[in-house]
Amino acid sequence: MIDQNGQAKQDIAKTLGLTGPDGQHPGGKKRWLWGAAMLATVIAIVLFIIESRPAPVSYTTEPVRRGDLVVTVSATGTLAPVKQVDVGIEVSGTIKIVEADYNDRVTVGQVLARLDTTRLEAQALQSQASLESAQGKVLQIQASLREARVKMARFNRALELSGGKVPSQYELDTAKATLARAIADEVSAKAAVAQAQAALAVNRTDLKKAVVHSPINGVVLERSVEPGQTVASQFQAPVLFTLAEDLTQMELQVDVDEADVGLVREGQEARFTVDAYPDRAFPARITKVRFGAQTVEGVVTYKTVLKVDNSTLSLRPGMTATAVITVNKKTNVLLVPNTVLRFTPPPSQADDEAKSGGLVSVLLPRMPRQKSKTPAATASAAKEQQVWTVRNGELVAVTITKGATDGIATEIAFGPVTEGMALVTESGVGR
Numbered sequence: 498m499i500d501q502n503g504q505a506k507q508d509i510a511k512t513l514g515l516t517g518p519d520g521q522h523p524g525g526k527k528r529w530l531w532g533a534a535m536l537a538t539v540i541a542i543v544l545f546i547i548e549s550r551p552a553p554v555s556y557t558t559e560p561v562r563r564g565d566l567v568v569t570v571s572a573t574g575t576l577a578p579v580k581q582v583d584v585g586i587e588v589s590g591t592i593k594i595v596e597a598d599y600n601d602r603v604t605v606g607q608v609l610a611r612l613d614t615t616r617l618e619a620q621a622l623q624s625q626a627s628l629e630s631a632q633g634k635v636l637q638i639q640a641s642l643r644e645a646r647v648k649m650a651r652f653n654r655a656l657e658l659s660g661g662k663v664p665s666q667y668e669l670d671t672a673k674a675t676l677a678r679a680i681a682d683e684v685s686a687k688a689a690v691a692q693a694q695a696a697l698a699v700n701r702t703d704l705k706k707a708v709v710h711s712p713i714n715g716v717v718l719e720r721s722v723e724p725g726q727t728v729a730s731q732f733q734a735p736v737l738f739t740l741a742e743d744l745t746q747m748e749l750q751v752d753v754d755e756a757d758v759g760l761v762r763e764g765q766e767a768r769f770t771v772d773a774y775p776d777r778a779f780p781a782r783i784t785k786v787r788f789g790a791q792t793v794e795g796v797v798t799y800k801t802v803l804k805v806d807n808s809t810l811s812l813r814p815g816m817t818a819t820a821v822i823t824v825n826k827k828t829n830v831l832l833v834p835n836t837v838l839r840f841t842p843p844p845s846q847a848d849d850e851a852k853s854g855g856l857v858s859v860l861l862p863r864m865p866r867q868k869s870k871t872p873a874a875t876a877s878a879a880k881e882q883q884v885w886t887v888r889n890g891e892l893v894a895v896t897i898t899k900g901a902t903d904g905i906a907t908e909i910a911f912g913p914v915t916e917g918m919a920l921v922t923e924s925g926v927g928r
Contacts (some may be wrong), residue, residue: 800830
Protein backbone atom coordinates (compact mmCIF):
# COMPACT_ATOMS: atom_id res chain seq x y z
CA MET A 498 0.00 0.00 0.00
CA ILE A 499 2.81 2.31 0.91
CA ASP A 500 4.82 1.47 -2.20
CA GLN A 501 1.86 2.24 -4.35
CA ASN A 502 1.39 5.69 -2.71
CA GLY A 503 5.09 6.57 -3.18
CA GLN A 504 5.04 5.48 -6.76
CA ALA A 505 1.93 7.57 -7.31
CA LYS A 506 3.68 10.71 -5.88
CA GLN A 507 6.68 10.22 -8.16
CA ASP A 508 4.40 9.86 -11.14
CA ILE A 509 2.64 13.10 -10.22
CA ALA A 510 6.01 14.92 -9.79
CA LYS A 511 7.21 13.71 -13.18
CA THR A 512 3.94 14.83 -14.74
CA LEU A 513 4.34 18.33 -13.21
CA GLY A 514 8.05 18.47 -14.16
CA LEU A 515 9.25 18.74 -10.61
CA THR A 516 11.69 15.80 -10.96
CA GLY A 517 13.86 14.47 -13.69
CA PRO A 518 13.61 11.11 -15.33
CA ASP A 519 15.87 9.68 -12.63
CA GLY A 520 13.69 11.05 -9.85
CA GLN A 521 16.31 13.74 -8.67
CA HIS A 522 15.53 17.48 -8.32
CA PRO A 523 16.89 19.25 -11.41
CA GLY A 524 18.21 22.45 -9.56
CA GLY A 525 20.39 20.74 -6.95
CA LYS A 526 23.69 20.93 -8.91
CA LYS A 527 23.12 24.54 -9.93
CA ARG A 528 22.68 25.55 -6.34
CA TRP A 529 25.99 23.95 -5.45
CA LEU A 530 27.79 25.73 -8.31
CA TRP A 531 26.34 29.10 -7.33
CA GLY A 532 27.32 28.56 -3.74
CA ALA A 533 30.91 27.66 -4.65
CA ALA A 534 31.20 30.76 -6.89
CA MET A 535 29.91 33.05 -4.18
CA LEU A 536 32.32 31.54 -1.65
CA ALA A 537 35.29 32.09 -3.99
CA THR A 538 34.21 35.69 -4.57
CA VAL A 539 33.98 36.41 -0.84
CA ILE A 540 37.40 34.85 -0.25
CA ALA A 541 38.94 36.95 -3.06
CA ILE A 542 37.42 40.15 -1.66
CA VAL A 543 38.66 39.38 1.84
CA LEU A 544 42.17 38.68 0.53
CA PHE A 545 42.11 41.92 -1.50
CA ILE A 546 41.09 43.94 1.53
CA ILE A 547 43.83 42.32 3.60
CA GLU A 548 46.44 43.01 0.92
CA SER A 549 45.28 46.61 0.43
CA ARG A 550 45.69 47.48 4.07
CA PRO A 551 48.72 49.75 4.59
CA ALA A 552 51.78 47.98 5.83
CA PRO A 553 53.29 49.21 9.08
CA VAL A 554 55.87 52.02 8.58
CA SER A 555 59.17 52.07 10.45
CA TYR A 556 61.30 55.18 10.89
CA THR A 557 65.05 55.66 11.21
CA THR A 558 66.02 58.52 13.51
CA GLU A 559 69.11 60.44 14.53
CA PRO A 560 69.43 62.27 17.85
CA VAL A 561 70.06 66.00 18.07
CA ARG A 562 73.55 66.45 19.43
CA ARG A 563 75.51 69.35 20.83
CA GLY A 564 78.93 70.04 19.47
CA ASP A 565 81.23 72.27 17.41
CA LEU A 566 80.69 73.13 13.74
CA VAL A 567 83.42 74.27 11.35
CA VAL A 568 82.38 75.61 7.96
CA THR A 569 85.12 75.46 5.32
CA VAL A 570 85.69 76.37 1.68
CA SER A 571 88.09 74.43 -0.54
CA ALA A 572 90.22 75.94 -3.29
CA THR A 573 93.33 75.04 -5.28
CA GLY A 574 96.25 77.17 -6.39
CA THR A 575 100.02 77.48 -6.59
CA LEU A 576 102.75 78.71 -4.28
CA ALA A 577 104.81 81.74 -5.27
CA PRO A 578 107.39 84.04 -3.66
CA VAL A 579 106.08 87.23 -2.11
CA LYS A 580 108.39 89.22 -4.40
CA GLN A 581 109.70 87.74 -7.62
CA VAL A 582 111.80 89.70 -10.12
CA ASP A 583 112.61 88.86 -13.73
CA VAL A 584 116.06 90.27 -14.53
CA GLY A 585 116.61 91.12 -18.20
CA ILE A 586 119.04 93.09 -20.31
CA GLU A 587 118.44 96.17 -22.45
CA VAL A 588 121.35 95.86 -24.88
CA SER A 589 122.16 93.26 -27.48
CA GLY A 590 125.33 91.27 -27.65
CA THR A 591 127.06 88.04 -26.76
CA ILE A 592 127.14 86.73 -23.20
CA LYS A 593 130.76 86.63 -22.08
CA ILE A 594 130.49 85.51 -18.46
CA VAL A 595 127.66 84.10 -16.29
CA GLU A 596 128.46 84.57 -12.61
CA ALA A 597 125.27 83.20 -10.96
CA ASP A 598 123.60 79.80 -11.06
CA TYR A 599 120.43 78.12 -9.81
CA ASN A 600 119.75 78.43 -6.04
CA ASP A 601 122.61 80.91 -5.57
CA ARG A 602 121.98 83.58 -2.98
CA VAL A 603 122.67 87.04 -4.38
CA THR A 604 122.82 90.56 -2.96
CA VAL A 605 121.87 93.94 -4.35
CA GLY A 606 124.42 95.05 -6.97
CA GLN A 607 126.07 91.65 -7.35
CA VAL A 608 127.16 90.87 -10.92
CA LEU A 609 125.07 88.11 -12.49
CA ALA A 610 126.37 88.17 -16.08
CA ARG A 611 128.53 90.23 -18.46
CA LEU A 612 128.30 90.91 -22.20
CA ASP A 613 131.21 91.14 -24.60
CA THR A 614 131.63 94.95 -24.73
CA THR A 615 134.09 95.24 -27.63
CA ARG A 616 131.55 96.76 -30.00
CA LEU A 617 130.02 98.96 -27.33
CA GLU A 618 133.44 100.35 -26.37
CA ALA A 619 134.17 101.18 -30.01
CA GLN A 620 130.86 103.00 -30.30
CA ALA A 621 131.69 104.96 -27.16
CA LEU A 622 135.09 105.99 -28.58
CA GLN A 623 133.41 107.08 -31.80
CA SER A 624 130.90 109.17 -29.89
CA GLN A 625 133.76 110.71 -27.87
CA ALA A 626 135.56 111.71 -31.05
CA SER A 627 132.40 113.21 -32.50
CA LEU A 628 131.94 115.24 -29.36
CA GLU A 629 135.48 116.60 -29.48
CA SER A 630 135.04 117.48 -33.14
CA ALA A 631 131.84 119.35 -32.37
CA GLN A 632 133.53 121.21 -29.55
CA GLY A 633 136.39 122.24 -31.90
CA LYS A 634 133.86 123.48 -34.42
CA VAL A 635 132.32 125.66 -31.73
CA LEU A 636 135.69 127.22 -30.93
CA GLN A 637 136.30 127.93 -34.60
CA ILE A 638 132.91 129.57 -35.04
CA GLN A 639 133.34 131.60 -31.88
CA ALA A 640 136.61 133.00 -33.31
CA SER A 641 134.82 133.98 -36.53
CA LEU A 642 132.09 135.58 -34.42
CA ARG A 643 134.61 137.68 -32.51
CA GLU A 644 136.22 138.77 -35.80
CA ALA A 645 132.85 139.79 -37.22
CA ARG A 646 132.03 141.79 -34.12
CA VAL A 647 135.40 143.63 -34.22
CA LYS A 648 134.88 144.49 -37.88
CA MET A 649 131.35 145.71 -37.20
CA ALA A 650 132.59 147.85 -34.33
CA ARG A 651 135.28 149.40 -36.58
CA PHE A 652 132.73 150.28 -39.28
CA ASN A 653 130.47 151.87 -36.71
CA ARG A 654 133.37 154.02 -35.40
CA ALA A 655 134.36 155.13 -38.91
CA LEU A 656 130.76 155.98 -39.72
CA GLU A 657 130.58 158.11 -36.62
CA LEU A 658 133.86 159.99 -37.27
CA SER A 659 133.13 160.61 -40.96
CA GLY A 660 129.73 161.92 -40.35
CA GLY A 661 128.13 159.02 -42.19
CA LYS A 662 130.32 159.15 -45.30
CA VAL A 663 132.54 156.11 -44.59
CA PRO A 664 132.09 153.20 -44.99
CA SER A 665 129.65 152.75 -47.78
CA GLN A 666 126.21 151.33 -47.17
CA TYR A 667 127.13 148.11 -49.02
CA GLU A 668 130.15 147.50 -46.80
CA LEU A 669 128.09 148.21 -43.70
CA ASP A 670 125.32 145.73 -44.74
CA THR A 671 127.89 143.06 -45.55
CA ALA A 672 129.48 143.39 -42.13
CA LYS A 673 126.10 143.09 -40.43
CA ALA A 674 125.25 139.91 -42.40
CA THR A 675 128.61 138.37 -41.57
CA LEU A 676 128.04 139.01 -37.88
CA ALA A 677 124.54 137.46 -38.00
CA ARG A 678 125.86 134.33 -39.76
CA ALA A 679 128.57 133.95 -37.14
CA ILE A 680 126.02 134.12 -34.35
CA ALA A 681 123.83 131.48 -36.05
CA ASP A 682 126.83 129.22 -36.67
CA GLU A 683 127.70 129.39 -32.97
CA VAL A 684 124.20 128.28 -31.99
CA SER A 685 124.32 125.39 -34.49
CA ALA A 686 127.76 124.30 -33.32
CA LYS A 687 126.67 124.28 -29.68
CA ALA A 688 123.64 122.12 -30.64
CA ALA A 689 125.98 119.69 -32.40
CA VAL A 690 128.05 119.52 -29.24
CA ALA A 691 124.94 118.69 -27.16
CA GLN A 692 123.96 115.99 -29.65
CA ALA A 693 127.41 114.45 -29.51
CA GLN A 694 127.32 114.52 -25.72
CA ALA A 695 123.95 112.72 -25.73
CA ALA A 696 125.24 110.02 -28.09
CA LEU A 697 128.28 109.54 -25.88
CA ALA A 698 126.05 109.26 -22.80
CA VAL A 699 123.96 106.57 -24.53
CA ASN A 700 127.04 104.57 -25.41
CA ARG A 701 128.39 104.85 -21.89
CA THR A 702 125.00 103.75 -20.51
CA ASP A 703 125.01 100.73 -22.82
CA LEU A 704 128.46 99.87 -21.51
CA LYS A 705 127.13 99.95 -17.95
CA LYS A 706 124.05 97.91 -18.86
CA ALA A 707 126.24 95.27 -20.48
CA VAL A 708 126.91 94.12 -16.94
CA VAL A 709 123.79 92.56 -15.33
CA HIS A 710 123.44 93.31 -11.61
CA SER A 711 121.04 91.85 -9.05
CA PRO A 712 118.32 94.37 -8.09
CA ILE A 713 117.36 92.58 -4.84
CA ASN A 714 118.69 90.33 -2.12
CA GLY A 715 117.38 86.86 -2.87
CA VAL A 716 117.77 83.49 -4.51
CA VAL A 717 118.19 82.57 -8.17
CA LEU A 718 115.14 80.54 -9.20
CA GLU A 719 115.82 80.36 -12.94
CA ARG A 720 118.78 81.01 -15.22
CA SER A 721 118.02 81.11 -18.94
CA VAL A 722 121.38 82.15 -20.37
CA GLU A 723 124.70 80.49 -21.10
CA PRO A 724 128.18 81.90 -21.94
CA GLY A 725 128.51 82.53 -25.67
CA GLN A 726 124.77 82.95 -26.16
CA THR A 727 123.65 85.92 -28.22
CA VAL A 728 120.85 88.06 -26.84
CA ALA A 729 118.80 90.49 -28.90
CA SER A 730 116.82 93.24 -27.22
CA GLN A 731 115.62 95.36 -30.12
CA PHE A 732 111.91 94.80 -29.40
CA GLN A 733 111.75 93.22 -25.94
CA ALA A 734 114.27 92.80 -23.17
CA PRO A 735 115.10 89.08 -22.82
CA VAL A 736 114.82 87.59 -19.31
CA LEU A 737 118.12 86.17 -18.13
CA PHE A 738 117.41 85.39 -14.46
CA THR A 739 114.39 85.01 -12.18
CA LEU A 740 115.04 85.98 -8.58
CA ALA A 741 112.97 85.48 -5.43
CA GLU A 742 113.54 87.97 -2.66
CA ASP A 743 112.77 85.81 0.41
CA LEU A 744 111.63 82.18 0.27
CA THR A 745 111.00 82.05 4.01
CA GLN A 746 107.83 84.09 3.38
CA MET A 747 105.68 82.91 0.48
CA GLU A 748 102.13 83.35 -0.74
CA LEU A 749 99.55 80.87 -1.94
CA GLN A 750 97.32 82.11 -4.76
CA VAL A 751 94.11 80.05 -4.95
CA ASP A 752 91.01 80.33 -7.13
CA VAL A 753 87.82 80.61 -5.05
CA ASP A 754 84.55 79.71 -6.78
CA GLU A 755 81.99 82.48 -7.20
CA ALA A 756 79.53 80.50 -5.04
CA ASP A 757 81.95 80.61 -2.08
CA VAL A 758 83.63 84.00 -2.48
CA GLY A 759 80.93 85.69 -0.38
CA LEU A 760 82.09 83.68 2.66
CA VAL A 761 85.80 84.38 2.23
CA ARG A 762 87.32 87.45 3.90
CA GLU A 763 90.75 88.82 4.78
CA GLY A 764 92.20 87.50 8.03
CA GLN A 765 90.58 84.07 7.89
CA GLU A 766 92.73 81.07 8.72
CA ALA A 767 93.37 78.18 6.35
CA ARG A 768 95.36 74.99 6.02
CA PHE A 769 96.70 73.48 2.83
CA THR A 770 98.48 70.39 1.58
CA VAL A 771 100.90 69.76 -1.28
CA ASP A 772 101.71 66.55 -3.11
CA ALA A 773 105.29 66.60 -1.83
CA TYR A 774 104.04 66.23 1.77
CA PRO A 775 100.66 64.45 1.59
CA ASP A 776 100.55 63.75 5.35
CA ARG A 777 101.38 67.28 6.42
CA ALA A 778 99.11 70.34 6.61
CA PHE A 779 100.59 73.85 6.47
CA PRO A 780 98.95 76.88 8.09
CA ALA A 781 98.12 80.03 6.12
CA ARG A 782 96.12 83.24 6.45
CA ILE A 783 94.17 85.20 3.85
CA THR A 784 95.69 88.60 3.07
CA LYS A 785 93.70 89.65 0.01
CA VAL A 786 90.59 88.66 -1.96
CA ARG A 787 90.83 90.28 -5.38
CA PHE A 788 87.78 91.84 -7.00
CA GLY A 789 88.81 90.90 -10.53
CA ALA A 790 87.12 87.74 -11.84
CA GLN A 791 88.69 85.00 -13.92
CA THR A 792 86.58 82.87 -16.26
CA VAL A 793 88.00 79.53 -17.42
CA GLU A 794 85.74 77.19 -19.42
CA GLY A 795 82.66 78.96 -18.11
CA VAL A 796 83.73 78.73 -14.44
CA VAL A 797 84.07 82.08 -12.65
CA THR A 798 86.65 82.28 -9.87
CA TYR A 799 88.32 85.01 -7.82
CA LYS A 800 92.02 85.04 -7.01
CA THR A 801 92.65 84.87 -3.26
CA VAL A 802 96.10 85.38 -1.74
CA LEU A 803 97.19 83.58 1.45
CA LYS A 804 100.34 84.32 3.43
CA VAL A 805 102.51 81.29 4.17
CA ASP A 806 105.37 80.91 6.66
CA ASN A 807 108.13 78.88 5.00
CA SER A 808 110.89 79.31 7.55
CA THR A 809 111.84 75.65 7.14
CA LEU A 810 112.14 76.09 3.34
CA SER A 811 110.09 72.92 2.84
CA LEU A 812 107.83 74.60 0.29
CA ARG A 813 108.98 75.64 -3.16
CA PRO A 814 107.58 78.07 -5.73
CA GLY A 815 105.21 76.52 -8.24
CA MET A 816 103.91 73.74 -5.99
CA THR A 817 100.21 72.96 -6.44
CA ALA A 818 98.33 73.23 -3.15
CA THR A 819 94.80 72.42 -1.99
CA ALA A 820 93.64 74.85 0.67
CA VAL A 821 90.79 74.49 3.14
CA ILE A 822 89.69 77.92 4.37
CA THR A 823 87.82 78.16 7.67
CA VAL A 824 85.02 80.65 7.04
CA ASN A 825 82.90 80.06 10.16
CA LYS A 826 83.20 78.39 13.56
CA LYS A 827 80.38 77.46 15.93
CA THR A 828 81.01 76.02 19.40
CA ASN A 829 78.59 74.12 21.63
CA VAL A 830 75.57 74.39 19.32
CA LEU A 831 72.72 71.98 18.51
CA LEU A 832 73.49 69.96 15.39
CA VAL A 833 71.47 67.60 13.19
CA PRO A 834 72.59 65.55 10.19
CA ASN A 835 71.57 66.99 6.83
CA THR A 836 69.63 63.78 6.17
CA VAL A 837 67.10 65.05 8.71
CA LEU A 838 66.53 68.14 6.59
CA ARG A 839 66.11 66.10 3.42
CA PHE A 840 63.46 63.75 4.86
CA THR A 841 59.94 63.99 3.37
CA PRO A 842 57.19 62.11 5.27
CA PRO A 843 55.22 59.40 3.37
CA PRO A 844 51.38 59.56 3.03
CA SER A 845 49.65 58.76 6.36
CA GLN A 846 47.73 55.53 6.98
CA ALA A 847 44.56 57.50 7.56
CA ASP A 848 44.78 58.89 4.05
CA ASP A 849 45.22 55.39 2.65
CA GLU A 850 42.16 54.06 4.53
CA ALA A 851 40.01 56.97 3.46
CA LYS A 852 41.01 56.41 -0.12
CA SER A 853 40.20 52.67 0.09
CA GLY A 854 36.56 53.16 1.29
CA GLY A 855 36.20 49.56 2.52
CA LEU A 856 34.34 46.79 0.71
CA VAL A 857 31.85 49.12 -0.98
CA SER A 858 34.59 51.02 -2.77
CA VAL A 859 36.09 47.74 -3.94
CA LEU A 860 32.78 46.57 -5.39
CA LEU A 861 31.63 49.98 -6.63
CA PRO A 862 34.30 51.94 -8.52
CA ARG A 863 34.28 55.68 -8.12
CA MET A 864 36.06 58.73 -9.46
CA PRO A 865 39.60 59.07 -8.07
CA ARG A 866 40.08 61.88 -5.59
CA GLN A 867 42.94 64.31 -5.77
CA LYS A 868 45.90 63.19 -3.72
CA SER A 869 46.42 65.30 -0.65
CA LYS A 870 49.72 67.12 -0.49
CA THR A 871 52.06 66.14 2.29
CA PRO A 872 54.14 68.81 4.02
CA ALA A 873 57.55 68.89 2.30
CA ALA A 874 60.84 70.31 3.39
CA THR A 875 61.43 73.84 2.26
CA ALA A 876 64.34 74.75 0.01
CA SER A 877 67.72 74.14 1.54
CA ALA A 878 68.54 77.83 1.33
CA ALA A 879 65.53 78.83 3.46
CA LYS A 880 66.14 79.58 7.11
CA GLU A 881 62.94 77.98 8.42
CA GLN A 882 62.20 74.33 7.76
CA GLN A 883 60.12 71.48 9.10
CA VAL A 884 61.76 68.41 10.55
CA TRP A 885 59.96 65.35 11.89
CA THR A 886 59.94 63.36 15.09
CA VAL A 887 57.92 60.29 16.18
CA ARG A 888 55.45 60.48 19.09
CA ASN A 889 53.24 57.51 19.96
CA GLY A 890 54.04 55.96 16.61
CA GLU A 891 52.92 59.04 14.67
CA LEU A 892 54.99 61.63 12.78
CA VAL A 893 54.98 65.10 14.31
CA ALA A 894 56.30 68.16 12.48
CA VAL A 895 58.74 70.49 14.24
CA THR A 896 59.65 73.89 12.75
CA ILE A 897 63.26 74.97 13.19
CA THR A 898 65.48 77.81 12.03
CA LYS A 899 68.66 76.65 10.36
CA GLY A 900 72.08 78.12 10.99
CA ALA A 901 75.47 77.35 9.51
CA THR A 902 76.21 74.07 7.77
CA ASP A 903 79.34 72.19 6.72
CA GLY A 904 77.55 70.02 4.18
CA ILE A 905 77.18 67.10 6.62
CA ALA A 906 75.59 68.64 9.70
CA THR A 907 73.53 71.81 10.19
CA GLU A 908 73.18 74.06 13.20
CA ILE A 909 69.71 74.52 14.71
CA ALA A 910 69.66 78.21 15.51
CA PHE A 911 66.11 78.25 16.89
CA GLY A 912 63.30 75.77 17.43
CA PRO A 913 61.55 73.52 20.01
CA VAL A 914 64.23 70.83 19.95
CA THR A 915 66.52 69.65 22.69
CA GLU A 916 69.71 67.68 22.86
CA GLY A 917 69.05 63.97 22.35
CA MET A 918 65.67 64.48 20.64
CA ALA A 919 65.22 61.86 17.88
CA LEU A 920 64.51 63.29 14.44
CA VAL A 921 63.54 61.16 11.46
CA THR A 922 66.04 60.65 8.62
CA GLU A 923 64.20 58.04 6.55
CA SER A 924 61.21 55.70 6.59
CA GLY A 925 60.73 52.06 5.63
CA VAL A 926 57.68 49.90 4.99
CA GLY A 927 57.43 46.41 6.50
CA ARG A 928 54.93 43.54 6.08
